[in-house]
Amino acid sequence: MTYQGRTFTVPASWDVVDLDKAPDSCVRFDRHAVYLGTPGAQQNCPAKELGRTEALLVEPVKGADAHRTAHVTENRTAKTYRADAAGITVTAVYGRDKDAVQDVLRSADLPVDDASPAPSARPGPSIQAVPKDATSFQGKGFDKCEAPSTQQMNTWQESSPYSAVGVYIGGVNAGCPPDFDAAWVQTQYDNGWRFFPIYVGPQAERSAGSCDEDCEVITDPQAQGAASARDAVAQAQGLGFGEGSVLYYNMEHYARGGAVTGRVLDFLESWTTTVHELGYVSGVYGSVSSLIVDLVAQDGTGYTQPDVVDFARWVAPGGEAGEPPADTADPQIPDHLWADHQRIRQYSGDVSETYGGVRMAIDADLLDVGEGVVQPPQQKDTALAYTGTKTVSNGSPAELSATLTEKDGGAPVADREVSFALGTGDAAQTCTGKSDAKGVATCTVPSVEQPLTADATVPVTAAFAGDDAYKASEAGAELKLQYVTGRAYGLYGKVSVLGLPVVTGPTPDTGQVRTAGAGRTAPPCTQSVSALVLSADALCADVTTRTGPSGATATATVAKARIGLAGLPVVELSGVTSSAQSSCSATKGSTDLTLKIAGAPVDIGDAPNVTVDLGAGAKLVVNEQIATGDGLTVNAVHLTALAGAVDIVVASSASAAHNCG
Numbered sequence: 001m002t003y004q005g006r007t008f009t010v011p012a013s014w015d016v017v018d019l020d021k022a023p024d025s026c027v028r029f030d031r032h033a034v035y036l037g038t039p040g041a042q043q044n045c046p047a048k049e050l051g052r053t054e055a056l057l058v059e060p061v062k063g064a065d066a067h068r069t070a071h072v073t074e075n076r077t078a079k080t081y082r083a084d085a086a087g088i089t090v091t092a093v094y095g096r097d098k099d100a101v102q103d104v105l106r107s108a109d110l111p112v113d114d115a116s117p118a119p120s121a122r123p124g125p126s127i128q129a130v131p132k133d134a135t136s137f138q139g140k141g142f143d144k145c146e147a148p149s150t151q152q153m154n155t156w157q158e159s160s161p162y163s164a165v166g167v168y169i170g171g172v173n174a175g176c177p178p179d180f181d182a183a184w185v186q187t188q189y190d191n192g193w194r195f196f197p198i199y200v201g202p203q204a205e206r207s208a209g210s211c212d213e214d215c216e217v218i219t220d221p222q223a224q225g226a227a228s229a230r231d232a233v234a235q236a237q238g239l240g241f242g243e244g245s246v247l248y249y250n251m252e253h254y255a256r257g258g259a260v261t262g263r264v265l266d267f268l269e270s271w272t273t274t275v276h277e278l279g280y281v282s283g284v285y286g287s288v289s290s291l292i293v294d295l296v297a298q299d300g301t302g303y304t305q306p307d308v309v310d311f312a313r314w315v316a317p318g319g320e321a322g323e324p325p326a327d328t329a330d331p332q333i334p335d336h337l338w339a340d341h342q343r344i345r346q347y348s349g350d351v352s353e354t355y356g357g358v359r360m361a362i363d364a365d366l367l368d369v370g371e372g373v374v375q376p377p378q379q380k381d382t383a384l385a386y387t388g389t390k391t392v393s394n395g396s397p398a399e400l401s402a403t404l405t406e407k408d409g410g411a412p413v414a415d416r417e418v419s420f421a422l423g424t425g426d427a428a429q430t431c432t433g434k435s436d437a438k439g440v441a442t443c444t445v446p447s448v449e450q451p452l453t454a455d456a457t458v459p460v461t462a463a464f465a466g467d468d469a470y471k472a473s474e475a476g477a478e479l480k481l482q483y484v485t486g487r488a489y490g491l492y493g494k495v496s497v498l499g500l501p502v503v504t505g506p507t508p509d510t511g512q513v514r515t516a517g518a519g520r521t522a523p524p525c526t527q528s529v530s531a532l533v534l535s536a537d538a539l540c541a542d543v544t545t546r547t548g549p550s551g552a553t554a555t556a557t558v559a560k561a562r563i564g565l566a567g568l569p570v571v572e573l574s575g576v577t578s579s580a581q582s583s584c585s586a587t588k589g590s591t592d593l594t595l596k597i598a599g600a601p602v603d604i605g606d607a608p609n610v611t612v613d614l615g616a617g618a619k620l621v622v623n624e625q626i627a628t629g630d631g632l633t634v635n636a637v638h639l640t641a642l643a644g645a646v647d648i649v650v651a652s653s654a655s656a657a658h659n660c661g
Contacts, residue, residue, distance in 0.1 A: 003036050004060055004087040009107035010034050011100065014054075027146070029055045029093045030175045030214060034104070039179050045145040047350045047363045049175030050200060050252065051211035052079065052095040056104060057177055059089050072111050075118035077201075077231040079172050079216070082118065083110040091177055095214055118234075127182045129242030130189045135281070136246075136370025137164045137194040138341070140324060142362040147180035152358050153188055159356035161324075164194040164367050170235040171200035171228065171250070172216045173208075182240035196310065196344060196367070197236055198285065200250040201228035204264050209252035218263045225270025233278045243279035246308050246369060253287040253312075261294050268295075269304045283308035285346075288332045299337060308369055309333070310344035328368045343368050379468065381407035384418070384475040386462050387440065391661045392448045393482040393584070394516045395548025398422065401442040402462035402475055404435045412439030413470055421461045422479075423450050447548070452516040456481050456659055480659035482584060483516040484552035485631070490539025491529055491558065492649040495565070497642065502531045506652070513543045513552070520544045534648060536561040543655070551583035554653035556636070561650050563639060568614050569598035571639065578623075578636040578651040584660035589634035591623035591651075617641060631656025 001008045001016060010016060011032070017025050019037030026045035027035050035057045061084075070085035079098075083090040083105060090110065094101040105112040143166025148156070156162060165188070168174050185195070202224050203215040218224055232247050241247070249271050254260055272282035284306040286292055292311045299305075313330055315323060328343035329335070348364040388401035400420045404413040415434060418441035422429045427450055431443035441462075450458045457478045466472030489506035496502075508523045525540040538559035545552045558576040576593040595602045597612065597620075604610050608625040618641035626633040636651035 001034070003058055006085070006088060006108045008034065008056075008058070008104055010104060027057055027177055027179070028175055029053070029177065030210070030212070031055065034058065039146065039177070045176060045361065046210070047144050047361045048210065049145045050173050050203075050209035050250075051175050051214040052093055052173055052216065053214055054094050054097050054100045055092070056101070057091045059091075061087055061089050070110055072105065072115040073118045074115040075231065077172065077227045078118075078170050078174075080118075080170075081105065081112060081115060083112070085110060095216070127238065127240055128186065129237075130185055130240050132242070132244040133370065134185075134189050134195055134241065134245060135197070136341075137196075137367045138369070138371075139163055139367060141165060141194070141196065141344075141365045141367050142360075143167070143196070143198065143346075143365060144360060144362045145176040147178075147184065148360060150184065150187055150191075152360065153193060154191060155356035155358045156360075157192055159358075160353070162364075163192060164196065164365070166196045166198050166248075166363070166365065167239075169197045169199055169239060169241075169247075170231065173203055173211065174200040175210065178235070178239075180239070182238065185240045195241070196246065196248055196283070196365075196369070197232075197239070197241055198248045198250050199228065199232040199235070201232075202267070203252055204254035204260050204290075208254060209250075211252075215252075218267050221263045221266035222270040225267040226274040228267075229271045229274035229278065233275065233280055236280070244281065246281040246283045247275060248283035248285050248308070248310055249306075251284060251286045251291050253290045256290050256294060264291065265294060265298065265303065268306065272304050272306050281308065282306040283310060283344075285310040285312070285344075287311070288313050288330060292330075292332055296333060296337065299334070305337075308342045308344070309338050310346065310365070312346040312349065314349050315347050324364065324366055328366055341368050341370050379466065379471045382413055382464060382466075382470050382473040383407045383410075384462055384464055384473040386460060386475045386477040388442070388460070389479065390477075391480040391482055391659055392422070392445075392450065392458060393547065393550045394448050394450060395518070395546075395550075396448055398445045398448050398479075399442060400431065400445065400460060400462070401433070401440055404439045404441060404464055404473070406470075407473075412437065413464075414439060416441070416464055416467070416470065419463050419465070420445075421463075422448065423458055423460075427451055450481055450516065452481060452483050452514070456483055456516075480661055481516055482550045482657065482659045483514065484545050484550050484582060484655065484657050486513045486521075486543035486545065486552040486554040486580070486582075486653075486655040487511065488541035488543055488554040488556040488578075488653045490526060490541055490556055490651060491534075491536050491561065492647075492652065493531060493534045494647045495531075495533055496645045497565075502533060504529060504531050504534065508539060508541050510541050510543045510554070513545065515545050516547070516550065518545055518547045533565050534561075534563055536650070541653075549584060550657060551581070552631075552655040552657065553582075554580045554655045556651040556653045558636075558651050561637075563648060565618075565641065565646065567616055568618050568641065571614075571620065571637075572596040572599075573637060573650060576636045576651045578634045578653045580632045580634045580653040580655040582631040582655035582657045584657050587627075587632045587655075587657070589623075589625045589632045589653075591634060591636045593622070593636055593651075595622065595637075614639075614641070617643070618646070628654070628656055630658050630660070 015033040023040030030051035141164030433441035433443035493504040633654035
């Protein structure tokens, strides 16, 4: 087998796993295997893996280290070789068959026979220790065999209830390689994570935990306890955990009694004493039915107890995590023991949970360790619904409101600031309000100023930024913008008789005015119109709009007009004015004029739609008012005859107000 230009001779019974081709493969040291490549960020490993046999992890190296001279170190406490050579780094572990691992390393020209002891001194100058509070925490945490990637950690920090992580830093029975470094620890600390570093050394029995009769066991308790402590401190220092950090020894469940209990207690007392001598804090992990019972039995005997206990009492047997306990109390542990922020409870084991789309196999824990960091309350999901006005009018105030509730159950969320934005871009108008006891937040835009769009709508958004207790949420709506339309003209005429068609277009004409703002549209007045049977003088048209609230007034005036059709009496008009006024509260029309028919004055009064029969099928309507969907059209005079061949309007005005909802 050749990798990175170096040939390894591997026993035929061993597995060879190419991590570049199978990035989800779990790197495990409890089976005979050689792993080639860099462990992937999505390793599909169990939450915990214990046990050692003979295995190697061969990783590629680039940059300046790609040309280094081969060098091998051995950590006899952890039964591990590390080989650094041109283009590769090899982590090799051994159990009962050390010679097999040495043979594989020799086959690749790695100088295992000249291996030097692994350094156990203080970390180098490039490693900066995280602060002491890195291992202090109150709240929910999890532990898993391999360290998650920074991307996974970031996602879970944002989406999960956890803010502490248990990481495996080494030990002769650690089933997963320590696949993280001091830079990873510093990054996670800066991102708000706290830690409980776990060391898996010799166990009480070969079958402890997930070991398949392969666990290294305690044979010389005091010596092995001290050696494990020294190695754990060395590994912790190399990962950036400085003095004052809590280091946890993982002692899996065992059959209590006699010599077994004696070896465990002697081993852990030696561990604790040595950890203290090196400036660290002693923690142990174990089952309430074995280790914890044995430790509690030593109360008052002078036994040197660990400083912190991490005990397993599960509320769910696996699959999905059960409901976390309220605290770290346990019937097996007297209240006076480990009472001052000195406990972790592992309440679910080997469960899978998904947050933010990232699924991981974990053990779930509740921590009460130290007093440096308190987990913020778990953020609850929120829902925001816009409940304010549905229409707005330029120049008028607009009351915006939204209701903030818990997404699960709908309970109101009070005393939170909600920000509102009416409109977008440069036209956006903003205000803020605080939710009341019913979750309703309200604020007012003093004077709306929004552009009129084709669909006459204005977007509004309400946003809650979130806080330690509640997640952010947002709501949007489309509000109707009130607007007006209007048109006015002085004269329109169509006469299609005697073979001499006469057509006079609307003169003068404002055209159709559509606006949500204030303004005036008034084309130049027309001095006179003369078209055979139709004449008029001093014709004017005007549409004036206003805001606060919206409204429009259309006005048309004609000083004098004369209609003289063959076979019909002459119609004479003077002082003609028509007006149409519209707003969301009222619509009104009026006409003012002096009328003569065949030279005789005719008193029309103020009533709308007064009809005068001119004979020969001709009809004259004075103060004609035609209701439209949102407004009114007023024609001062409208003459029709000969089945539409004659259609004359004098002084027409129209206005409407829209989106009055």
